[in-house]
Amino acid sequence: MTKKPLLISWVLMKFEQLFHLAITFLAFISLASCATAKGNVYPLGSGYLRQDKLFEELTRIAGLNPALVQLRIIGFSANEKLPLYALEIGAKKATHNMLIIGQHHGDEVIGVNISAAFAEHLINQYAANAEYKKLLEQYRFWIVPTLNPEGFRVVSSGQFQFKRKNNTDTDGRKRLDLRTEGVDLNRNYPVFWDLDTDINVNSPFYKGKGPVSESEIKAIIALAQQQNFELCIFLHSSASGAYSEKIYLPARGNNSALFIQTKTLAHSYAASVKRDYSPGTYTVPDGLASEVGNARNFFFHSMGAMAFLVETGGINSNGQSVIHPDNKMLDKIVKKHVRALSKLFIGLMPEDK
Numbered sequence: 001m002t003k004k005p006l007l008i009s010w011v012l013m014k015f016e017q018l019f020h021l022a023i024t025f026l027a028f029i030s031l032a033s034c035a036t037a038k039g040n041v042y043p044l045g046s047g048y049l050r051q052d053k054l055f056e057e058l059t060r061i062a063g064l065n066p067a068l069v070q071l072r073i074i075g076f077s078a079n080e081k082l083p084l085y086a087l088e089i090g091a092k093k094a095t096h097n098m099l100i101i102g103q104h105h106g107d108e109v110i111g112v113n114i115s116a117a118f119a120e121h122l123i124n125q126y127a128a129n130a131e132y133k134k135l136l137e138q139y140r141f142w143i144v145p146t147l148n149p150e151g152f153r154v155v156s157s158g159q160f161q162f163k164r165k166n167n168t169d170t171d172g173r174k175r176l177d178l179r180t181e182g183v184d185l186n187r188n189y190p191v192f193w194d195l196d197t198d199i200n201v202n203s204p205f206y207k208g209k210g211p212v213s214e215s216e217i218k219a220i221i222a223l224a225q226q227q228n229f230e231l232c233i234f235l236h237s238s239a240s241g242a243y244s245e246k247i248y249l250p251a252r253g254n255n256s257a258l259f260i261q262t263k264t265l266a267h268s269y270a271a272s273v274k275r276d277y278s279p280g281t282y283t284v285p286d287g288l289a290s291e292v293g294n295a296r297n298f299f300f301h302s303m304g305a306m307a308f309l310v311e312t313g314g315i316n317s318n319g320q321s322v323i324h325p326d327n328k329m330l331d332k333i334v335k336k337h338v339r340a341l342s343k344l345f346i347g348l349m350p351e352d353k
């Protein structure tokens, strides 16, 4: 054999090795992009809280510091009479009351996890961190992980992947269709209820037969009247993706001092939360406010509280709206909102004189 063919076969061999390397590399890249393009995952990951395990989980959280935390039942759901739980967290001398509602819409489950994780974070940090100790000596947090345990039960048990409303028999035929019937609890508050034109009982946005027709809304209004909340935050996630990773303000704020204050807080929250699948942070759209009977309109106009809605979820690289991501992404989302909430409330405290 001459040297030349040897050289050629050596080159060919190297070329083949390189080719295999390139294929492996491409396969790795496409797998990695599949991971980022992952959509909703069913059944829901083990990291999601479930309605039937909620009492157990909230009891565990409350037990972390019984002197600082009370687990309350503020009312019951309209149809299945499921308890509406609240964690009340704060030192006895705390005078400013804050409200966080993790869920109004059954399939928007991320907020249940965020609110419970935020409660646990506050309690753990109280013992370990002087800033949180100060926070909880001034502020009392009322954390309601879900105001819609019926919708939460349907989705967290895997019965249906999507269920926005509660389980009220809205068509009056005495036979409940879980898929279509129910009241959208975030359309049942009394402020601007009359302006909402959607009266189709099977609409996912059905506002109910009258303002405050649902016991869930009666319960939260009763709590609001007792506690005089200063700041209220409502967690949602946008199933369509059209509203995701944004913060929504009350309608008709008319640039009042309370509105400007609310808007400033919403902007600082938005700037501290990175979007899940695309560069940039959450935003606060201007001039996009629904004049319907939702929580932020009620708390702002009727209770004189700062109030805004945080819409989690995101659009992945395949253009899919993701509100039920896998455990790993859920954990990432929960952690960044716990950080953002902590930063917001710690920033609210007046400077030491």
Ligand SMILES: [Zn+2]
Pocket: 104, 105, 108, 186, 236, 237
């Ligand atoms: Zn929602």
